[in-house]
Amino acid sequence: MQSGRWWIAAIGALGTVALLADAQQYKVVGANDLGMHCVDKEYSVFSILPPFNVVNAQVVKGTAGSLPVLLDPTKVKVTYEPVVDAGGSINSTSLAGKTDFWQYASQLFHVPLARGQGLTGLYMPADAPAPGPQPMAFDASLRLFRAFGIPIMPSDDAHFANPYPLMRVVARDVATNAVLGYTDMVVPVSDETDCRSCHATGQIAASDPNVAWSNDPDLEVQAKRNVLIVHDLHQGTGLLASQPVLCASCHLSPPLELELTHSGASSPGASLLSIQGAGSHARAHPSLVPAPKSMSKVMHSHHGKLKDAAGNLLFPPAGTAQQTCYKCHPGAVTQCLRGAMATGGMECFECHGAMLSVGGDFPLLAGGSIDGQNDGQPRRPWMDVPRCQSCHTGDAVSHLTGTDLVLAPDGIRLQQAWRIGDQSASPIKATNLRFAENPNTQYRASKGHGQLACEACHGSTHAEWPNADPAHNDNVAAIQIQGHSGPLIECNACHVNIGKTTNGPHGLHTVNSQAFVNDHDGYWENNPSSCRACHGTNLLGSVLSRAAATRTFQVEGQPVVIPKGTPVRCNLCHSMPH
Numbered sequence: 001m002q003s004g005r006w007w008i009a010a011i012g013a014l015g016t017v018a019l020l021a022d023a024q025q026y027k028v029v030g031a032n033d034l035g036m037h038c039v040d041k042e043y044s045v046f047s048i049l050p051p052f053n054v055v056n057a058q059v060v061k062g063t064a065g066s067l068p069v070l071l072d073p074t075k076v077k078v079t080y081e082p083v084v085d086a087g088g089s090i091n092s093t094s095l096a097g098k099t100d101f102w103q104y105a106s107q108l109f110h111v112p113l114a115r116g117q118g119l120t121g122l123y124m125p126a127d128a129p130a131p132g133p134q135p136m137a138f139d140a141s142l143r144l145f146r147a148f149g150i151p152i153m154p155s156d157d158a159h160f161a162n163p164y165p166l167m168r169v170v171a172r173d174v175a176t177n178a179v180l181g182y183t184d185m186v187v188p189v190s191d192e193t194d195c196r197s198c199h200a201t202g203q204i205a206a207s208d209p210n211v212a213w214s215n216d217p218d219l220e221v222q223a224k225r226n227v228l229i230v231h232d233l234h235q236g237t238g239l240l241a242s243q244p245v246l247c248a249s250c251h252l253s254p255p256l257e258l259e260l261t262h263s264g265a266s267s268p269g270a271s272l273l274s275i276q277g278a279g280s281h282a283r284a285h286p287s288l289v290p291a292p293k294s295m296s297k298v299m300h301s302h303h304g305k306l307k308d309a310a311g312n313l314l315f316p317p318a319g320t321a322q323q324t325c326y327k328c329h330p331g332a333v334t335q336c337l338r339g340a341m342a343t344g345g346m347e348c349f350e351c352h353g354a355m356l357s358v359g360g361d362f363p364l365l366a367g368g369s370i371d372g373q374n375d376g377q378p379r380r381p382w383m384d385v386p387r388c389q390s391c392h393t394g395d396a397v398s399h400l401t402g403t404d405l406v407l408a409p410d411g412i413r414l415q416q417a418w419r420i421g422d423q424s425a426s427p428i429k430a431t432n433l434r435f436a437e438n439p440n441t442q443y444r445a446s447k448g449h450g451q452l453a454c455e456a457c458h459g460s461t462h463a464e465w466p467n468a469d470p471a472h473n474d475n476v477a478a479i480q481i482q483g484h485s486g487p488l489i490e491c492n493a494c495h496v497n498i499g500k501t502t503n504g505p506h507g508l509h510t511v512n513s514q515a516f517v518n519d520h521d522g523y524w525e526n527n528p529s530s531c532r533a534c535h536g537t538n539l540l541g542s543v544l545s546r547a548a549a550t551r552t553f554q555v556e557g558q559p560v561v562i563p564k565g566t567p568v569r570c571n572l573c574h575s576m577p578h
Contacts, residue, residue, distance in 0.1 A: 024064075026071075026180035027481055027494055028078070028171050030057030030144070031455040032188055033444050035462030036163075036336040038329070039153060041191045043104040045224035046245040048295070049255060050109065050119055051094060051101055051151035053187050055080060057136060058144045058456055059171040059180065064496040070143055070451060076171045076180060078145040079133035081125050083168040083184050085473055089156040091165035091187075092126035098153040108246045120149030133170060143451055145169075154189045163190040163334045164473040183480050186473050188463070192331030199223040204308060205230060251295040254382035296381030297359055299328075304355025317354040321347050324355065338474065339464035350406075350416045351386040353425025365419075368426025371440040379424065386427045387436070388443050388454075390417035394432030395533040396542045410543040434506050434533075449505035450494070457488040457505065484549045484564075502530065517553045517573075524577050539576060541567025 033054040040047050059076050062068040082092040094101075095116050105113045113119070116127030125134050136145040154163045170182040198205040201213040206226040211233070214225040228239040239245050248256050306314045315324045322332060325348045330336045337348055352358050360378030369375050369384045391414040393400040399412050405428075406416035418425040430436055437446040437454065444461050446454045459465035459474070466485035467474035475485040482490040491498045491510055500516050502509045502523065507530065509523070510516045524531050534544040551562040555573045562568060570576050 025062045025494075025496055026171060027060045027062070028057055028169050028181045028183040029060060029452060029456040029477075029481060029488070029494075030055065030169060030183065030185060031453075031460045031477070032056075032186060032463075033455065033460065034188075035339070035460035036188045036190060036330055036334070038193050039099070039101075039189060039191050040193065041220045042218075042224075043099070043101050043108060043244055045221055045243050046228065046239070046247055047104075047108050048193060048247050049253075050105070051099065051153060051189075052119060052256075053147075053150040053152050053189055055136070055147040055150065055167060055169065055185060055187055056142075056144050056453060056455065057146075057169045057171075057183075057185075058452060060450075060452070060494045061180075062494050062496040068450060068494045068496075071171070072140075072143075073138045073174070075174055077174055078136040078138075079170050079172070080136060080147050080150070080167045081133040081170065083166050085162075085166045085184075085476070086471065089158070089160060089162045089165065091152060091156045091162065091167075092124060093157060094124045094151050094153045095127055096157070096159075098155050098159070101151070104244045108244050116151070118149045118151035122147060122149045122151065124150065124152060136169070142445070142453070143447070144453060150187060152187055152189050154191050163192075163330065164188050166473055166476060184476050186460075186463070186476070188336075188460070190330035190334040190336065192329075192334045194328060194331065195227055196220065196223040197327060198314070199226045199230070201226060204314075247295055251293060251298055253295045294381050297378075299359075300355050301359030301361055303328075304359055304361075315355045318349055319354075320349075324348065337462050338467055338472075339459060339462060340466065341462075341464065343466070343468040344408075344415070346415060351390075353418060353423075357423060357425035362424035364424050365422060365426040367429035368424065370427075370442060379426075383442075384427070385442060386417040387429070389430035389433065389436035390428040391415065392435035393428065393430040395434055396536050396544060397529055397533045398432045400428070400430060400432075408543075412543055459487070486548050489548045507533065511548070512551055514553055517555065521577075528577075535569060536567075539570045541569035543567065545569070 033056055037053045038049050039051050040049065057078055059071040059078065060068045061071055061075075082090050084090045093116070102113060102115050105111070109119065111119065116123050123129075123134060125132060128134055134147070136147045138144075139146050152165065154161060156162045156165060164186050166184045167187045168182050168184050171180045172178060173180055196219050197203065200206060200219050200223045201215065206213045206223075206229075211229065213229065214222045216222040216225060225240065228243070228245065231237055231239050247253065304313070304315055308314055315327070321337060326332050335342075341351070356362065357379070358381075360381070362378070363376050364374060364379055364384060366375050369377070369380070370387075374380055374384055393414060394412070396412055400414070401407070404419045404421065405414055406420065408415045414428070417427050419428065437443050443454055448454050448457070455461070459478070463474050465475065465478045465487050470485065478485050478488060482488055482493040489508070489511055491504065491513070498510060498513070500510050500513070500519070504510065509520070532539065534542060536542040536545070545568040547562045547564055547566050547568055550564045553560050553562075553573070560573050562572060566572075
């Protein structure tokens with residue numbers, strides 16, 4: 001294994017390479033697919049999720065006089081490699097005592113893995129048989145490069161916790177190996193999946209004096225063994241004698257099933273599917289009785305009904321993230337929900353509903369399922385999820401209204417993705433599709449402007465740009481690509497010498513363009529409703545016309561400065577149109 005110093009030297013050398021530039025430019029865009037991936041703190045007792053992270057990337061070539069194009073493997077090769085962040089943290093390896101995963105991987109997943117090898121065959125760059133930049137495969141159906149199953153852990157090479165390490169994604173010319181571009185993307189990972197607050201011996205779930213609870217000095221091991229004890233007591237299983245246990249071998253886990261099904265990987269990743277599915281657990285733990293319910297169903301539905309000694313629900317409906325999701329998910333420290341929605345004051349509940357909603361205890365309303373095939377049925381975990389269009393239901397001219405909706409103060413967006421009183425928390429389906437995902441498709445798999453992945457411009461689920469902390473690693477990619485944080489909105493990030501247009505993403509016109517400012521009156525005259533859609537029905541600005549960065553234009557020979565965040569309105573520069 002190479003040392004951390006070797007990696008720092010390598011990255012320093014890369015930074016000195018002159019990028020190709022003439023009348024062309026290359027940009028690498030992309031993101032992690034979920035905003036957070038979870039791993040177990042230890043694997044000797046049971047495993048919920050293995051080390052498994054996903055990075056998607058696209059390479060855009062802009063040429064003067066032409067529209068940008070997405071490059072494929074005939075033109076570029078794309079790799080991922082560690083990079084030092086602003087705080088001096090670098091994560092190049094998952095070995096060196098960071099995890100015991102590889103000690104128990106063969107027992108848990110029934111696949112042969114080399115030390116450091118992930119379930120789809122990928123490695124952290126310093127752990128690979130050939131240490132160095134690791135290749136990303138091209139998914140022709142999605143038109144993007146993918147590192148699918150990076151076995152990263154949430155501690156850096158100095159063993160300091162860092163759930164938001166950066167990975168540099170580099171595009172090189174296939175023929176010359178010249179660096180065309182690179183972007184530093186967060187590869188988020190956390191082991192803050194905690195059962196200890198309830199299941200450590202003496203706590204509410206492990207306090208029965210008639211039960212022999214674990215006395216292991218390691219509280220993580222102690223709590224996890226107590227979970228198995230409770231399961232054996234109530235379900236008649238023999239899990240305590242079957243350690244280590246893969247939870248997904250009984251309770252289907254979409255995070256494992258969906259990702260590995262779509263990974264395109266051969267051995268070892270595809271082999272994992274052979275131990276998933278109803279009844280398949282019998283091969284791993286013959287004493288178990290088939291249990292077809294998903295992991296999400298049993299966890300959320302069961303725990304959502306539990307009460308404390310005073311009769312209060314342990315997970316209060318409409319509770320804050322700290323009172324509910326962060327008791328188990330990452331977490332009070334990690335702050336998994338950290339993007340634009342969190343900055344706007346929204347909690348997990350506003351998107352996903354309460355515990356029983358997530359557990360699928362109530363049938364979805366009409367339009368509530370992602371593809372319309374599951375309306376009237378319990379929600380399918382990891383499939384029937386909240387949508388962008390559920391809150392972004394349209395523009396200033398056309399958007400949903402009603403007494404059963406939680407309208408945001410701006411009067412356009414919603415602050416709850418489901419209707420008031422709906423116990424199923426069915427995601428709202430918009431009629432104005434300006435901000436909708438692709439049909440029957442989740443945000444994380446949707447594509448938009450120029451066939452770019454939606455996440456490439458807006459950021460990962462749960463971490464949509466910008467992060468409110470200016471120094472957060474989440475913001476690095478957007479700043480590198482366009483010069484400031486927030487969704488990618490600067491046309492010149494991908495285009496070279498773009499002219500005037502209204503064919504931008506979501507119908508956006510050319511932004512930060514003196515040429516557009518000089519000659520845009522015809523747009524109002526020809527289609528006033530298109531102006532009102534973002535600049536407001538009264539043209540005095542709306543949340544949709546806020547300046548993404550401070551702008552300075554010349555208007556009739558005088559400078560006009562528009563500070564960042566200002567809703568752009570007509571009378572900032574001239575009188576209102578008639």
